[in-house]
Amino acid sequence: MSEGSGQPILALDRVSVDFGGLRALHDVSFGVANGEIVGLIGPNGAGKTTAFNVVCGFVKPTAGVVRYPLINKSNLRPNQLSRAGIARTLQGVGLFTHCTVLENVMAGGQTRPDGGFLNSFVATPRGIRAERRLRDDAMSTLARLGVDNVANQLPSAIPYGTAKKVSVARALMSQPSLLMLDEPASGLDESELSEFAAMILDLRSSMGVLLVEHNMEFVMPLVERLVVLNFGEVIAEGTPTEVRNNDAVVAAYLGVAQ
Amino acid sequence: MIRVQGLTVAYGAVKALVDVSFEARTSAITAVLGANGAGKTTLLRTISGLKTPVAGSITHDETELTAMKTEDIARMGIAHVPEGRGVIGEFTVEENLRLGALTAKLNAKQSLENQYERFPILGERRRQHADQLSGGERQILSMARALIANPSVLLLDEPSLGLAPLITAQIMATIKDLCASDDLTVILVEQNASSALRIADHAVVLNVGHVVANDVASVVAEDENLRQYYLGMVS
Amino acid sequence: MDIFLTSRIASDVLGGVTNGVIYGLVALSLVLVWRSTGILNFAQGAMPMMATYVGMIAFGHFFGYWICVVIAILVGFLIGAGTERVLVRPLYGKPEINPVVVMVGFLTVLEAVAAAIWSSTPRSLTTPFSPIDFHLGGKPFALSAFSLYQIVTAIVVMVAVAVLFRFTNLGLQLRASALAPEVSRLLGVRVNRMLTLGWTLSTGVGTITAILVSSNFFTGLTPQVMDGIFAFGFIAAAVGGLDSPVGSIVAGVVIGIILQFVGDYVNSNAIILVALFILIVSLMARPNGVFSVVKARRV
């Protein structure tokens, strides 16, 4: 799918968000294209999660627009996101705890065709076929990430690192062009981290990745571009090396130790 | 000082801790390390009475803790910053802090001011509901709420989770200071072994519920075996 | 002035306030349980009903009104505390349907037991205050000694509850225990005690309400006496916000007045229809109640 490489998938255009008197984002603009891995970093309370939430439609921008070039729309609601080719994993694992791993992954294909009310209720042959296809697909996605052995387990019964992979598998079910990861490294130990990083690099061939992360040892080698927020404003943008040497970023975020 | 002896804890048939023994000395930071599911959280929860052990004892300055209720343990000055923050979302920042100060019977106003001074970001948000804080801000609030009661023992479950590098460093420094000046006993659980070992005096390494190392922090940090097999550190 | 006081509007307002404080009190007792244990108690009418039977009827043979009231409230405390200990304790942290079902079952049992002991025949309660309206210049205006007693009681109870929650540490602990029992324990809050206390207080408030309601000579005291009132009380609580003691009373009074006007100027068969309408509209506009402030972020 490398022919799509470089094609823009998401663009924030001078987005501001106010919460009451508090300005969580101020005139923030950046974008992500297919095939690149972008990191969003900044001090606590800088507005990173808010930026994610604006993209996903959980928060309405007070000013500015979020564009989704693939479907040529802006300011979507969260449930329209997967149709815009964007999948997001949640902080922690965010799996459905009462559903098996397989069902969790099948849930990722919720928006596929032929699964509407009538097809479900009447059990049309078309609906039955769609469901079978969904199940097969989910199994092969699990297999692709090497976790198909836990398909029938409940999320609570599988190791944390595996659960993170399952949540990525779920995201992949909608065949996204952009994968958004919210603090993916937290809770993983160092060996799990490097495995996870390898997986993300592997995915890059077919999609863009946008991630929020505080673990610099994980982020720096992984990403191609960093966007740094502070008090809701973009204070720097560039390659990891550029950002690491940016005085403002060091003062606000990294500290001298880095 | 916290002394853990022969501690075994189980969830149903699954043993999360098996015969764990170690000491956490006063005025020192004891790091508890280990991979996911090693039993670190379980250990802290057992110390603060949220989980009843199958066998073993936990004493705090000669007081046996295992038979006590959580709230009584807390009232002895053992503060626990739980995994996943545990701030009360429907409360304002200030109410969360007030709740933390309740049992300590301190001058509420003064202790609130102290925390706002230490963590200015909380001062700015004092009337905001904790639900609306960012992830890191919640982590800071949780820490402040534990510190406000001037505890004698501090149990920290992955305090750096979601914190920016700068503030992580700042908090670690604060803990180190308190430890030295206030006779504080700290048990620090960390996923991120390297940063924990940097400030800890002593380290206990758990592997699927068993203690595999219990030594001075620097010794653990140097041990290539431990690093590779139990701490998941990539050399 | 006289003319205004005895006018139709004034009498509707006064009548509405008198009914409304009752709705408000029921709402308040619901709020108390909600705030201190996070459960909507569907037996919130039946438990006080039981306390009222015991206090006012069983002990009514031996003691005067005020002693009986005190006994009834004490019995209410006991029922509340006992219920929390036995029935509610196992339900914390379970899916929300569980407490609903259990309390509905409890409601059924209580009403059946009361009817089995005292039969469904209405009982009349003595009151120290006359329920007959005052007259002004020969015309009645919609206030009696009894309704004054009712209004004053409601205000006192409401103020006490509001002060408890807003200004005291006890209130803080009650709320914390409901919202996050484990965290509260870690902070040294005696959670079990708080949970029991919440139910105790709420059933106490409920008992005061039930005594007032069944002193109403339209119906007297029956096992079902609180059923209808509970519905209105719930509507008041939902409109005011289940977290807001002040909101619940205010909403109760406002709803009481509106319904009084509906009954007078439209048709009293429409009262319940209008109440339902108010509920739906207000919840559509403010799903967590008019007086609620918290709007949680979700991610």
Place this chain on the structure above:
Amino acid sequence: MNRGLSSRRVITTVAAVAAVALSFIVTPSSRDGVALAVLATLTVIGGSVLLSSDLRRAHPVVTRAATSTMAVSVSLVATFFFSSTTNFNLATGAAMAVTLVGLSFLTGVSGQVSLGNGAFMGVGAFAMAIWSNHHSTTPIVVTLLISIVAGALVGLLLGLPATRLRGPYLAGMTLAFAVAFPAILTYFNSWTGGDGGLQLPNAATPPHWLRALYVHGTTSLTSGTLWLTDITLVATGVAFFFMANLFTSRVGRAMRLVRDNEVAAELVGVNLNRARVLAFVVSSSYAALGGALWTFLNNSVTPATYSFALSIVILSVIVIGGIGTIPGALIGGLVYAYSTNVINWITNQTGLNPQGNFASQLNGIIFGGLLIVTMMLAPRGVAGVYYTFRHRRASPGGDVKSPSEETYAEA
């Protein structure tokens, strides 16, 4: 696999024995007892053969259709042998089961608590009566569909606020609706006949295409009203088949996702509001069908029937049967239909004065108590106990199945 099979045999036997025992307790005559026992045994055995796990996995819908058809046809045959009382009890319970399966879906699957399904039933019941009074010639199937639509519309109306309400607010709103419902009916008395309710205009005679199937002149009773029972049973079978589809389909999954984790559900593309309202509409349509069938069976409706107490009864029996499950609704329906008999039986056994204060309140005490005990000890009711048992037998460790998948049982 061997283990699985033998455990199924054990369960089948136990269930059949229990069914036989129950039949004798609850049915008035021994003839009915035998007939019911045979029916129950056939259903259980047939069901467990049909539900062989291989077939079920490969062709779930076919299995489901076969099961429903078999269950319905066996019961239809049985109705020819039952006394009219038993038939009527069965039909009443079946119509209730339709309502129950709707609530089972709403509360058990989509996680929204409703205390108003009795009123939704009333909507269907009155829609049926009102329509029949104005258009007495409409075919019965059409009238039933009209009632379902009426139920769906009211469900939509109440479901819309539900999109914004959570937990207690929602439960309370449906409670207020249920409490208000009889008063609303009497308020519109020109349509609903006020407190006195409505009668269906024409006597219960089968439509001519059906009449041929029923031999006249056996006994006056069966020829006259048997068809009512049979139509109700067929409608129930169809309703259950569709509901079973819904439970296992993508739409059913969407509901479970919403209940489990709203944010994650939204992110996989589920429209929360739509899912919530849909669950409401489905459940109220089912309730309306149940109510319409009742009207059809009884030839009349009154507001008092559809009071709040009915909603409570509905909630109670589905909890006892097993909320969130399909068999639970059937069990609940049976419990409902025979509750009067069981209470009378208890009264007789205990030698209470049936006219006394205590006996007259016994039903409240027993059902209320049962409700509490069920919730405390077996929150997923009788069906839940069965699943837990089967689950424990069938999967010795490892292969953990989700609780939700367990509910994929067939009608």
Place this chain on the structure above:
Amino acid sequence: ASAAPKTPGVTATQITIGATVPITGIASPGYSDVSRAANAVFNYVNKKGGVNGRKIKYILKDDCYGTPGFGCTGIPNTATQTRALLSAGIFATVGSLGTPTQDSVRTLLNSNHVPQLYVNSGSLDWNNPTKYPGLFGWQTSYNEEGKIFAQYISATYPTANVCYLGQGDDFGSDGLAGLVAGGVTPMDEQLYSVGALVVTQGASIAPYVARFQSDKCTVVVLDTIPGATDATLGAALKLGYSPHWIISSVGADPVTVDQPFASLPIPDPEIGAVSFSYLPASSATNAWNAWDRKVLLADKKDFPNFTATSPITGNMTYGIGFAVAFVEALKATGKTVTRAGFLKTLTHLTLSQTPALTPLRYTPTNHQGLSGGYLVKVTSSSATAALNGQVYTTDSGSGPVVKTKAVAPSIPAWLK
């Protein structure tokens, strides 16, 4: 050994009849006395050898008055229980209770040719001989009661403002129609809803009373159930409003109405109200009252606690009334009992030897039953007395209200 077709429920030694009644549930207190008292009569008759050699077996089925509850399946319950009676093989239902409940099984019983006798309700629904030839009411209809009230009002308060409050079903509409037919058109007429009454604990009644007060009505007619009577009297008391109350027999029982007022330091507000009755007042010295007591005392199973001094309630006299009417009709039918024969007797015979004050005169075109009664006054919180002893009869149509001589209800010798 005879070719005569067998009549269901009838053998040489026994006749089986049944009824659906509220034995449990909300309506059971009070009303459950009705069927028990009827059963006491049948037991008494059986002890005397039965009717024409047949003992009467009375099967009672609980339908919880059609209100759903635990163990009660609401209206469907009435149908279920009626079917249970049918399959038990009854000759007829006798004295089943309730308007909506009995309405719901009319068709069922009719299509099975089972007579539905003496339905316990004052609705006009029971008088439809063409459609339901086996259906018979017993008590004076609400409509007739209204006409008799109208006659009383025009005579006593010819110029007064009259207001009317009735229940929002046939009770209210029939009663109001009767009032109007009798020549009294209320200046304000209101119908309350039972649903609203229940939900608001009676408060929904207060606005009507306030209206009546501002309308300056001095006569208020109530077609209310006891709970609504209470709410009305209470609201009036609160407002200091005291018109002349005229209250339907359904909602006037002084003992019941007094309950919520009992502990107020004021007299029962119902005292002085005028009501209606078609049965002898319990206080009257009447041959039947003594007989009633004898019958009830003899039935230790149904009335274990009934003593020589226990009050005989209106519900008891009601049950005794229709039970006596039934045994008399059965007796008159003769040795051979068929349904057709029984109905023929019923519609061609005037039964005057029942406890009721007017004769029970069914005709092939009138199945209404009692057609009149007398006015009573509430004299204390527990008793009523005849206003003047005058008995009136009328019909449910446009017929006049006629003063009649009260039948001196005598007891048939074979029943004594």
